[in-house]
Amino acid sequence: MTGLIASPAAPPDPAGASVVADGWFPPIQLASVRDRLRLGAGAIPTPLLTEAIEGAMLHAFRELASWRSDRASEGAESLADVTDLTINGQNRAVVLWERVVRYFAAADLFAENRDISATDQGLDRAAEKESTSDEYRRNALAAVADLRSIGAATPVPRNRVSLL
Template identity: 65%
Template structure:
C-alpha cells in the first residue's frame, strides 16, 4: 500500500455564479472562465477560481484606470456604452473585458498549479507551467491594448520598457 489518497474533483459551481466587478465593468461568470481555461486538470476549487478572478479584476482595474476615467467623463455609464461594435452578437468592449480578466486569472492559476516532483519529468512540467502563465499574461495584456484602442488611437500590443 502506498498511502496515497485521491481527492475527487470539486463539483462545478452553478452557471449563474459570478464575481461582481465595480458596477461599471460587468461581472464575470465562474463557469465561463472554467470552461475556457483548462487549468489544474479539474482540481481548481470554486474559492481558488473566485480568488483568481478577483485578482484578475484588480490587475485589470490598474491597467485601465486612466482609460476608464476618460470614458466616464465622456458620459459612458457602463462599459457596454463605450462602443456599439459587436463580435458574435456581443458587445466588443465586454468581450475584451472578459478576456482580460480570464487571462490574468488563468496566469495566476497556472503559476499556482505546478507539477513539481522529484523527477526530471516533474521539473519539465513545471517549466511548461511557467510558459503557460507567461502566455496567458501576454494574452491579457494584448486584450488590454485592444480595449484601450477603442475610442482613441490604436495602442501597440507589444510594449517594451528598457531598464
C-alpha cells in the same frame, strides 16, 4: 503498485456563480472562465477560481483606470456604453474585458499551482506551466491594449518595450 492517490473532483460551481466587478465593468461568470480555459478538469475549486478572478479584476482595474475615467467623462455609464461595435452578437468592449480578466486569472492559477515533484518529469511540467502562465499574461495584456484602443485617437500598441 504505482503509488498513485486519487483525489476527488472539486464540487461544481453554484449555478450562475460570478465575480461581481465594480458596477461599471460587468461581472465574470465562473463557468465562462472554466469553459474557455484548461483549468485542470475540475481540479480548481470554486474559492480558488474566485480568488484568481478577483485578483485579475484588481490587476485589470489598475491597467484600465485612466482609460475608464476618460470613457466615463465622455458619458459612458458602463463598459457596454463605450462602443456599439459587436463581435458574434456581443459588445466588443465586454468581450475584451472578459478576455482580460480570464487570461490574468489563468496566468495566476498556472503560476501558483505548479506540480511539486522531485522527478525530472515533475520539473518539466512546472517549466511548461511557467511558459503557459507567461502566454496567458501576454494574452491578457494584448486584450488590455485592444480595449484601451477603443476611443483612442490611434490604436494602443500591444507590445511595450523599454530599452536599457
